[in-house]
Amino acid sequence: MTAARSLTALIIGVVVLTSGSLPSEAAKVAPPRQIAYRTWTSTTDFLAGAQQGTNVTDGALTFGTSTGTTSYVDPFGDGTAKSYDQTSWVSPQVSTGFGLTELVASWNATTPPGTWVEVSMAGQTDAGTTTKWYVLGRWSSGDDTAAGDIHRTSVPSQGDEDGSVAVDTFTAASGRWLDRWQLKVTLYRLSGTTQSPVVRSVGAMASRLPDEKKVAASPLGGAEGIVLDVPTYSQETHLGHYPQWDGGGEAWCSATSTAMVLDYYGAGPTAGETSWVDPADADPQVDHSARSVFDYAYDGAGNWPFNTAYAGSRGVDGFITRLRSLTEAEQFIKAGIPLVASLSFKKGDLPGAGYGTNGHLMVIVGFDPAGNVVVNDPASHLIPSNGEVRTTYDRTAFENAWVPHSGGLVYVIHPSGLQLPPREPQANW
Numbered sequence: 001m002t003a004a005r006s007l008t009a010l011i012i013g014v015v016v017l018t019s020g021s022l023p024s025e026a027a028k029v030a031p032p033r034q035i036a037y038r039t040w041t042s043t044t045d046f047l048a049g050a051q052q053g054t055n056v057t058d059g060a061l062t063f064g065t066s067t068g069t070t071s072y073v074d075p076f077g078d079g080t081a082k083s084y085d086q087t088s089w090v091s092p093q094v095s096t097g098f099g100l101t102e103l104v105a106s107w108n109a110t111t112p113p114g115t116w117v118e119v120s121m122a123g124q125t126d127a128g129t130t131t132k133w134y135v136l137g138r139w140s141s142g143d144d145t146a147a148g149d150i151h152r153t154s155v156p157s158q159g160d161e162d163g164s165v166a167v168d169t170f171t172a173a174s175g176r177w178l179d180r181w182q183l184k185v186t187l188y189r190l191s192g193t194t195q196s197p198v199v200r201s202v203g204a205m206a207s208r209l210p211d212e213k214k215v216a217a218s219p220l221g222g223a224e225g226i227v228l229d230v231p232t233y234s235q236e237t238h239l240g241h242y243p244q245w246d247g248g249g250e251a252w253c254s255a256t257s258t259a260m261v262l263d264y265y266g267a268g269p270t271a272g273e274t275s276w277v278d279p280a281d282a283d284p285q286v287d288h289s290a291r292s293v294f295d296y297a298y299d300g301a302g303n304w305p306f307n308t309a310y311a312g313s314r315g316v317d318g319f320i321t322r323l324r325s326l327t328e329a330e331q332f333i334k335a336g337i338p339l340v341a342s343l344s345f346k347k348g349d350l351p352g353a354g355y356g357t358n359g360h361l362m363v364i365v366g367f368d369p370a371g372n373v374v375v376n377d378p379a380s381h382l383i384p385s386n387g388e389v390r391t392t393y394d395r396t397a398f399e400n401a402w403v404p405h406s407g408g409l410v411y412v413i414h415p416s417g418l419q420l421p422p423r424e425p426q427a428n429w
Contacts, residue, residue, distance in 0.1 A: 033210065033407070035322045035428040036096040039106075039203025046089065053087030054187065061089050063115075063187050063196035070188065076151035076296040083191040084116075084148075091183045091202070097426075099126055099177030100206035102407075103170040105136045106305045106319035107185070107202040108312025114148030114190040115197045116140040119305075121170055121204065123178035131162045133184060134170055137305060141292070141313040148190040151296040154303060167298050168305050181206060200312065205321040205428065212404045217396040220371045221330030227366030227374050230264040230338050233283050236384030241278075241287055245294045246301055248287075254361040255290035255301040256378040257340040258311060261363060261413045262289070264338060267314045283386070302361070304411065307340070311413045321429050323408040326373065326399050328428075329364055331421035332412070339364040340411035341375075345401035350393055355379065359405075365390075373398045 040046055046056045053067040066085035073081045105119050117140075120133040135155040142149045158165045163172045172178060183204060187197045235256040238248030246252070262268040268285045277284035292310045295303035308318030323329055323339075332339050341364050347356035357379070366374040372395045380388035402408055412429060414420070420429055 033322075033324045034096070034098040034100075034208040034426070035205065035324065035407075036098075036100075036207070036426055037203060037205045037319070037321045037428050038094050039201055039319065040091060041108075041201035041203070041317075048092055050090040052089065054089045059200070061185060061187065061197075061199040061202075063087055063189060069191055072150070072188070074145065074150050076153065077145055082148060084188040085191050086186055086188050088184055088186040089199075093124075093180045093182045094204075094206075095180040096206050098208050099179060100181065101172045101177050101208045103178075103181060103204050103206045104168060104304060104320045104409075105183060105202070105204040106308050107137075107139070107199060108309065108317060108319075109139065109141070109197055109199040110313050111139070111141045111149075111197045112195040113142055113144055114193050115195050116150050116152075116188050117197050117199060118186040118188070119202060120184045120186070121181055122184070123181035125162055125172075126177050126179060129162070131178070132160065134158050134163070134165050136165060136168060136170065137303070137309075139306065139309055141310070143291070148193075152294070152306060153297040154295050156297055167295070168303050177208065178206075201317065201319070203319060205319075207322055207407060209322075209407045214400055215325075215403045217399055218325035218327040221327040221334075223330035223333040223367045224371050225367070225369045226333050227368075228264065228333065228336065228338050230260050230363055230365045230376055232376050232386045232389035233260050233286050233378060234380045234384050234386050234389055235286070235378040236380055237283070237386070238281070238286055238290075239384070241281065242290065245287075245290045246299065248290070250379070252286065252290050252301055253378050254304075254307050254340070255293050256286050257361045257363050257376070258293065258307045258411065258413070259283075259286045259289040260376055260378070261338055261340060261411075262311055262314060262316070265316055265413075265415055267311070267316050267415075269314075302359070304342075304409070308411050308413060311411075316413055317416050318411060318413040319429075320409065320411060322406070323410055323428065325403070325408070326367075326371075326395060328408075328424075329410070330367060333364070333366050335421050336418065337412065337414045337420070338376075340413070341402055342406035342409040343398075343401040344405035345397075350397050350401050352391060352393060353377070353379075361411075364410075367395075368392055371395050 274284035311318035
């Protein structure tokens with residue numbers, strides 16, 4: 001489990017009038033779940049943005065000619081300022097067709113020693129004003145600070161009259177929304193060096209969701225009886241491991257889920273990469289995942305885009321989005337793509353779990369013949385072991401722990417050659 005995330009949603013009243021009905025007789029219906037995802041991930045995509053010293057090479061952003069120098073003091077380092085050259089890229093503006101109230105960015109990048117990237121967003125408000133740039137993450141795939149790596153971090157205390165950032169999520173101020181948005185990616189490298197970050201993709205999921213306390217079970221989507229062979233790892237067997245990265249156990253649900261999906265694709269770390277882990281640990285890839293996704297400001301391993309960015313640094317593609325239902329989730333299972341889902345529930349609300357949580361991640365790996373959800377739940381509380389991780393949860397109960405809590409948020413991690421399912425007109429992947 002990981003710390004709870006608040007889902008701030010603006011209730012949008014929708015009234016449907018039937019022919020001949022008086023307004024007083026109008027039936028009130030639940031507002032739609034507005035979700036739209038946009039990504040830039042090709043030469044054509046990146047050339048559509050504004051280049052400020054960057055190059056576009058083989059479908060990726062790289063360092064070109066420096067546009068300036070930044071003196072950066074790592075807030076989790078030794079207090080020494082280091083000088084970094086920088087370049088940046090700014091995306092075109094995106095209009096979702098609805099006023100967004102939340103946005104979560106995703107990126108896939110590799111950062112050689114001494115390099116890092118910063119992802120920011122800005123937008124136009126419903127009042128017609130332009131927001132400042134909000135920092136959504138400072139990312140380094142490594143943590144060799146002696147070589148110039150930074151401690152990867154979210155940036156707290158950015159709130160103003162337009163919105164704020166809660167760890168990894170931009171949330172519009174109460175009663176406000178954004179009509180359009182854009183992203184900025186800034187590439188950094190130690191001054192005097194020639195290494196370059198390589199940014200293969202950057203995108204964001206924008207949403208405006210109703211304030212739902214309960215949802216009906218969604219229609220079956222055709223994945224009934226399909227279960228993907230995702231390996232099972234328990235977060236609880238890591239209790240007390242590496243306190244500097246939040247000590248395993250309940251803190252590592254996200255990192256453990258990400259590790260399971262990476263190993264499903266054969267993209268997990270090698271024995272050489274995990275040689276720093278205590279040899280007594282049977283699943284060193286989980287410890288490696290926690291170290292590689294850890295957010296030093298959040299002080300945890302549950303930063304959503306840091307998890308998909310870690311996956312992206314290992315040669316697969318990863319991004320964050322929201323799904324509207326388990327019907328949509330089934331389409332990914334049919335395509336051979338497991339999903340890491342964010343849930344919250346009280347003890348007893350998810351029969352068979354045996355616990356309650358303010359925030360937890362688990363892997364949707366399939367569906368039983370009746371459409372109930374088959375998961376790898378890393379919080380194997382009864383007997384902490386990998387053998388207790390695979391379980392099946394009631395479809396309606398699962399959907400109500402998932403959609404009202406996180407808006408149906410998932411990590412989508414997949415090899416670049418594995419085609420995603422067909423999309424709805426309002427594309428959320």
